[in-house]
Amino acid sequence: MIHGEVGSKLKVMLGGGKRSFYSPEHYDKGRRTDGRNLVEEFEALSKGNTFVKTQKKLLDVNATETGRLLGLFSKSHLHYHLEQLADPENKEPTLEEMTQKAIEVLETEEQGYFLFVEGGKIDISHHDTMARIALDETAELSKAVKRAREMTNPEETLIVVTSDHSHTFSVSGYQPRGSDIFGAAKAKGQDGKPYLALSYANGKSFEDFYNTETHEREDPTSLPTIGDFDQLFPATVPLESETHGGEDVGVFASGPWAHLFTGVYEQNTIPHIMAFAACVGDGLTACDKE
Template structure:
């Protein structure tokens, strides 16, 4: 399996080459197409190969000992399509014909992402849905729809709390882990272990200063029943674990006002539970963890981890964190549940920085590829999906091989005779004011800049999420359960069924 896939059909390529009389090793300059798309037999043979591969896929109904759940935060279907071209062109192909590593999975579905109270989801309510199986209100984490955002009293009422895959796996004796490129206390990973009436209550300094006191998310990771039992936690967000009086390894002060050093507390708590814990804060230490350590906390940045395009040598990649997590969790003979988030796809979209968003999506595809190399797919279920969409659009009609991050080269001009970009957003900070009643001329912009903000129609300080369905890809035992269209909260129930965890229906309880 590779980062992207050119249909995986070597014998078919040979057949097409013979039919067309053309060599597969073209000497033409890039970009190139691997196949002769002008030959009608190319399309017939391609479709027949796809049909045969689908007909021959066996339905695996054995128990999934291990589960790896990949989440591309904000990874819309448009983002997937654009990333294919981005990656394909980097490797010399036209781009549209390639597939990301997980797009070769045999089963695909669509999930509906709305919240209980909003038609467009945020990462908190959606995280609660696909990790616990219960839809929630916008801005709330690990709580039912009975709790509105900011309702501290509702958070303290334990009847409103909901747990899911992380808790169910722990109760089944499996090891558990979280890997993310955001803060480990951010809304998405927090939904795996915390109960918070506001996703922003990541540290005590973020809590309301009036009324009832609620426990912050970082504290719940260290002291909570589910959080404290997670074996591997890798990501960013050190500032939420240090007090204001202490500096982290990079010289940044913490933001906690309660004087607690939660990293020290985590180490002590793990030792009291009989684990052999290790705390790391850089790539070198992560890669050199002794195999005798069975519990690892890795916080590699004070805030979110840097974008891959801006990362330094000692910043671990999402693939490297995923590999290390699998190595540690695989020590448990009962199996494991691992949640992996490519979180910076979302933050890049909010800034309308499409180049970074596509690159972060490519990094998620690399992490999936890395996992596939390490696991036995016969007993490991892998699910890849997104929490919500974004407002980025992919418009035409450019010629094949056109730079996806550049201007269209269509023969159909805009009515104002000014160029437009292939990618743009419905809203966000990329809005550029009109000059003399004319649209901004994109020819004046440096679109190769990593931080270029792509055009948006409506001016907003941050681009919004989109409300359309997102794709779900699955491979391994019971992966056929993820076909079709369903509510987002169905996903953890299907995972639990396949892996025999949780209180609901499972393949072990038929």
């Protein structure tokens, strides 16, 4: 990301992973064993290279004076949005804020730009069967998409929103309109106990919801963690980490050539259509006369 053939061409890089850029002598949680400080090296490469490590510093970045922008806001992964609301001390930028600043900086490119934004915490929270967090992180991604659409012109900017896979997550139980999606389904199970509308086919929460001595389900609405932002949702098969699912995922698009994103196709088609619309790459593009 600093010196490499591909990474050195990235103009904006925002996220977590700070410990991989530092040796322990420069940052106490640094993990590098080569004694290097890649942040310092990044700043020394060019006068316009800007490094930020807090939400405030990111928001203060002047886009027109910035060459490359590197923002590292956490030792490892960024924290969950709901986790940050619970602990405002450690305020990291939201996905929406990072998206906005990235577009401000990239907009200075006369040739246009490609921006990749990942709501990377959706997947991680599903692996832990934390459905409240997963849906909140999805809402955070939605805010980032909304901001990107507000800041760009649909006549010239193609926006594609998709997922790389699903999870074993399902919504069940015919809940009445207006009911709490995190609550119980309308009817009870055949064991006379309520069940939650949201659940997983597998995951680490199995034992929280199933009494292995009596071989009966626990009443999920009676568990002490119910209502906590990081509560777990039931899993049918005990597994350390909930798995990805296998069904097709949606692809949503707006802007030039968005109509090509329709129907069912292999995932590797997506970058080909993007390159076609953006007139880049070796393949056929929208700019080819023939």
